[in-house]
Amino acid sequence: MNKTTYRIHETVVEDTHAFPREVAKFLAGEASPVAFRAVRVPMGIYEQRKSGTYMVRIRLAGGVCLPHQAKRVAELAEEFGNGIVHITTRQDMQLHDVLVQSTPVVLERLLEVGLSPRGGGGNTTRNVTACLLAGVCPDEAFDVTPYAITLTEHLLANRANFNLPRKFKTAFSGCGKDCALCSVADLGFFAHTREGVQGFSVYAGGGLGAHSALGIEIEKFIPAPAIFEVTEAVKRLFDQHGDRVNRHQARLRFVVERMGPDEFRRLYRQELAQVRREGISVPEIRVGENGAAPAGSMSADEPDDxxxxxxxxxxxxxxxxxxxxxxxxxxxxxxxxxxxxxxxxxxxxxxxxxxxxxxxxxxxxxxxxxxxxxxxxxxxxxxxxxxxxAIPSIRSVVCAGASTCKLGLCLSRGLAQAVEAELRGLDAAFDEPIRINGCPNSCGRHPIAPIGLQGGAVRTNGRLVPVYSIMVGGRAAEGNAALARFVAKVPAKAVPALLREFWIATATNRQDGETLDNLIDRWGADYLRTLAAKYAHVPSYEEAPEFYRDFGCDEDFSLAGRGPGECGAGVMDVIALDIDEAKTALAQNALYDAVVMTTRALLITRGLEPKKDREIFAAFSEHFITSRWVGPRAQLVLDAALDLRLGDRNTLEDLRDDIHALLSRVEELFRSLDSNLQFRVKPVELPAVQESAHSLRVAQELDLRGVVCPMNFVRAKIQLEQIETGQVLDVLLDDGEPVRNVPASLAQQGQEVLSVAREGGHFRVRVRKVE
Amino acid sequence: MSLRMEEIERYSRQIILKEVGGKGQEKLLASRVLIVGAGGLGSPASMYLAAAGVGTIGLIDGDIVDLTNLQRQIVHSTGDIGTPKVRSAAEKLRAINPAVQVHTYEERVTAGNILDIIKDYDFVIDGTDNFPAKFLINDACYFAGKPFSHAGILRFDGQLFTVLPGRSACYRCLFGGPPPANAVPSCAQAGVLGGVAGVIGSLQATETLKYLLGVGELLTDRMLVFDALGMHFREVGFRRNRRCPLCGEKPTITELRDEEQPVCDWRGTQV
CATH class of the missing domain: 3.90.480.20 (Sulfite Reductase Hemoprotein; domain 2)
Structure with a gap:
């Protein structure tokens, strides 16, 4: 037996040894959480949803894990994690619930057995995957494992590979059946043997996410040792053209989309030629033995069991x-x-x-x-x-979901367990797994599955309901891949029952030799649409509050506090939905509804999900009008909307243009949201005339002449607390220390000092309350 | 409710803080904190809270001021020897800040009285000197849903952490139950430096103020350990224990009970 896996390069050792210092700086408060994240994530360490707990993602090239390595990972899971090792959909192993102070020792002890999470996260070259049966599969052209391993070593050796525009995923499939999912990798290699030469066809720019794409063919055949040049060329292309500003459109597939496949191929050829001119050292491919256990090491009797x-x-x-x-x-x-x-x-x-x-x-x-x-x-x-x-009735592939993933929307693992429970005891109709994803980001890789589920949220009866979109018809295969199509949305709580009915139908209808893929094709999407319609109903909250809760969660479903990230696409979906509904309502002259939806849409970006209209208006006023994200006339719209509920119909009609303007502004703000859910557009400038002393509503005047520091500041501060946000206070201060200190202190604590004017022997300081 | 000028002046150095302000001060004035034990920890804790303007302070202790207390229990004076601790402490607190309402309970906490007492308070400070009382406070606060600050001191060492019942790890998540008798230091081993009580009691007061104001990060799911000899603070992280007999998935403690005191005479070293 002579199994091999990737060797750790010296730079990875150095970076691992430098990591404890970063942790210490963070723990001592010398490094901000953001600065620490920038070091931690490319080291494959992610913060989980519960703050203070971390996940460590250990890369396994081609999924190969040697026995002493597996034992070490197991030890670390017991000692520092939650006692469980998690296998990811990209062949990594993950430790969960690790405390940040434990991460340095975890990394060190992984290094001792030749493992590292380096590049497990962030904008790096991620784990290089290979077919699950690589090396033993009767269908493969040849064993791709050594290539996955050697390419991993090659990529890990170069620090530049940890600072790409976005992540970069590479895969090797042993044949066109594409078990390694090269069709949707940033860079995918399909093994072929041509006239006795081992080599690969190459696809680039695939990827799954809120906007999935299939890779495009960039090479029909390259001899195997050329993978290093090709990888380098594609990576350089990505490095130059990837969008480093907008991480939502940063992956290689967006580069392909922006420039078109032909231009992409042309630039790739240029890069490849350049790489070849420069010359690249081609590492030796180390081929491990496909060994077997010593024959007869165990007895051969096979009773009738x-x-x-x-x-x-x-x-x-x-x-x-x-x-x-x-x-x-x-x-x-x-x-x-x-x-x-x-x-x-x-x-x-x-x-x-x-x-x-x-x-x-x-x-x-x-x-x-x-x-x-x-x-x-x-x-x-x-x-x-x-x-x-275990002989499962249904196999599932599930992303981590919202229980630990900071980006997740739905508790996908909870759903998978509920489905397993619902189907327990049924015969397995198919071996294909059902792919369940808690958000559109596709870690569970549902877009290439015959049937998959994608978590999301809809608003029903004014409340959020966790839902899953049913997607069908996805397929990975060289040159014949397809992305799944959306069929229908059903509430999360209805999914197990729906799948039970679906599973029984497949078991009874399947013809000999028919794959799940074929069967769904034969049935057509209409069958699933009809089936979904049966389960689409969401009862009222009073009737069935459980529909408004996710699996394994006693609290009502909420998106408040969800990070934007990639899965924030889900938060974005909900906002977009509100804006769409507002437009529809406006078109149908349902002005009041339009105002509610317009003002509600963006509140989630501020972590708010008020249910009552009155609360929505109040929150919008506080967070959007006073901070001038929208113009001051929005307040008139809100007041009129409230009046309408009191029976005054006319005023809202008169403000139709203002409602239109407000909706446009909200949409503009929505489009400008960045990855931290901050708006990139500027707040509304108030017309100059409003800034003048005449039209300002000065709420109060506070005479602090004769009051010494810091009591004058304290009293001004208390007075500001008494007035409404946005109102203005005039403070009279003595010359000298008071006027030098008080305005600066007020500004420091977030108030807006509008003017400081001398009035004889004292000063008048005009302050607008911001906080 | 709005602050009077005298109050604005009295509390001005904390009202200045952005995180406090007039609103925060009003919160403090409306808050109610119970301090269990008017000893080494309770002394600084109660004095700082009274000074900060915590509106209502409850003091519970069944002991009488003794000459040996004065080395560390700074709320009491030589002239107080022989008077009940709660009465002596209440006088000092009123002298510091007459606006503070001080409620005294001249008794020890027991399974029989504790729930009735803590129900009126927003936050509880454990300033007791023995394991049974500490577990009792932990359990009662869990059942009543009251957040509390746990602390303990011995020799040159102190430790504390904050518990938000049901949300963060509790005392039993860490220790389950009182240690066996032979694991508890004997009287001869158990002295304490007065300043250590001051440090830890002051930290409890600080933590209480943060909780009442709703600012900063509470000392939950981690324990701060103070080593005066080495002059180090150390933090020990932990988390809720699924198998906690009190707040775990299958609790075995479902009602209050008084634990046995496992040592001969712990009172000689009361904090």
Whole structure:
């Protein structure tokens, strides 16, 4: 057995050794959370939703994990995490609930076994993935694992690869079936053998997210060693043309979209020529052995055990190496307890080829298992934990979701568990997993699945309801990939029942040899639309409050406090929905409704979700009118809207133009939102005349002559607290220390000092209350 | 309610703070804090809170001022020896700030009386000197949903953290129950430097003010550990314990009870 995985480059060692200092600076308050994040995320360490807890994403090139590495990860999960190791949809392993002060020792101890989370997050070259059966698959052209490993080493060695415009994902598929999902990678390599030469066709600019795209072909065939040049050329193109300002449009697919495929290919050719002129050192490809356990290491008796037969049928796959098998260890939600992971590591040595593979389906595989050892393996797994030999009715691939992910919208893991519970006991209709995603960002990769779910939110009866969009028809395959189409939206709480009906229908309708993909094609989207319609109803809050809550959550569903990030697309969706509804209402002359929706739309960006109209108006007034994000006439609109409820119909009619203007302004603000949910446009300038002393409503005058510092400041401050935000206070101050100190102190605490004017022996300071 | 000129002057140095202001001061004046134990921790804590204008302060302690207390319990004076601690302390607090309402309870906290007492307060300070009382306060505050500041001192060391019941880790999340008798220091081992009580009690007062004002980050899910000999502060992070017998997923403590005091005479070293 001679399994290999990536070697850690010296720069990664140096960066890891420098990391404890960064943590110390952060803990000592010398580095801001933002500054620390900039170091931490490219190190593969993300903050979880609960502040103070962190996730560490360990890269596994091609998903290969050696037994001593798996054991170390398991130890760290027990010692510093939550005792569970999570397998991601891109073949990483994740530790969760790690305290920030523990991260340096975690990194150090990973390094000891040749692992690192470097580049696990941020704008970096992420984990390089490979087919789950790479090296053993009967269909593959050749084993792509060594290429995934060597390219990883090559990418990790260059610090520039940790500061790209956005993340950069690379994948290797062993054939056109594309199990590694090269079709939707930033850079995807499909293995082919041409006239005896091993090489790849290359696709670039694919990616999943709120705006998914399939990669475009940039090379029909390159000999295998050329992958380094090609990668370098594509990366340079990305580096030059990627949008570093707007991270929502930064991925390579947006570069392709902006310049068009032909121009992209042309510039790529130029870059490639340049790279070739410069010359690039091509590393040696280290080919590991596809070993097998020593024959006869375990006994061969196979009693007539129905559980075993079922397991074998479902989870054992014959390898291209005669007599050897790959065995899937199904993991619910991609989670495995540390103890079981250690046990698997042992088994990989005893009955397998000496390595574990993490897969894109969030499972683990043991490979190189002699057929004669299968029953022993089955028994060993069963003894370790029954769940390792589970025969699931439905397999699911699930993103982390809103429980830990700071970007998530829906609790996707909760849904997956509810679905598993709902379908428990049913026969498995298909082996294809259902892909569940808590937001549009597609970590669960639903856009390339035959059937997938995408979390979101809609407003019903004035409240937010967690919903899932059903997407069908996605497919990864070289040259024949397709992105899933939206079919219908159903409330989250109706999804398990819907899937149960769907699953029973597939089990009973499926024809021999028909894949899920084919079956859904045959049925057409209408079948799913009709099915979804049955489950689309959202009962009133009084009738069924659980519809307004997500899975595993006792509180009403809320998006307040959700980060924008990429999944913030979900927050954006809800705002867009309000704006659309406001437009419709305006067009239908439902002015009051238009005002409610207009003023409600942006409140979520301020962490507010008031339910009552009166509260909406008050919040809008406080957060948008007084801070001048919208013009002062908006207040007239709000007042008129409230009057309308008191029976005065006319005033709102008279303000129709103002409502239009307000809606346009709200839409303008919405479009200018940046990744921190701040507006990039400037606040409204008030007409100069309003700034003049005549039209200012001076709420009060406070005579502080004869009052010494700091009492004069204290009293001015207290007086400001008594007046409304936006109102103006005149303060009379003595010359000297008072007039030098008080205006500056007021400004320091956020108030707006409009003027400081001498009036004989004293000063009049005009202050507008801002906070 | 608005501040009188005398109040504005009295509290001006904290009203100046952006995080306090007149609104914050009004909050403090309307707040009610219970201090359990008028000893080493309760002394500085109660004095700072009274000075800051916390409107109502409750003091509960069943002891009489003793000559040995005066080395660290700075709210009491030599002339107070022999008087109940709560009475002695109340006088001092009223002298510091006559506007503060001081309620005294001349008794010890027990499973029988504690819930009735804490129900009227917004925040509780644990200034007690023994494990049974600490667990009792923890449990009562959990059942009553009252946030509280836990602290303990011994020799040259002190520790404290804040508990928001049901939201952050509680005392039992860390320690489960009182330590076995042989793990508790004997009387001979247990002295304390007065200044340590001052440091930790002052931190409790500070934490209380932050809570009442709703500013800053509370000392929850982490314990601040003070080592006076090395002159270090250290922070120990932790989190809620799923298996906590009180606030965990399967609680075994569902009603208040008085724990046994596991040591002969702990009172010799009361804080």
């Amino acid at each position: 129905p559980g075993y037969r079922l397991w074998q049928a479902r989870h054992v796959f014959p390898q291209k190496q005669a007599g050897l098998c790959a065995v899937r260890i199904p993991l619910s939600l991609g989670d495995i307890r540390a103890r079981e992971l250690s046990a698997l590591a042992e088994l990989a040595v005893v009955v397998g080829d000496g390595a574990l593979r993490a897969t894109q389906d969030q499972d683990l595989y043991l490979r190189g298992v002699p057929g004669a050892s299968l029953y022993e393996l089955y028994r060993a797994l069963r003894e370790s934990d029954e769940r390792l030999i």
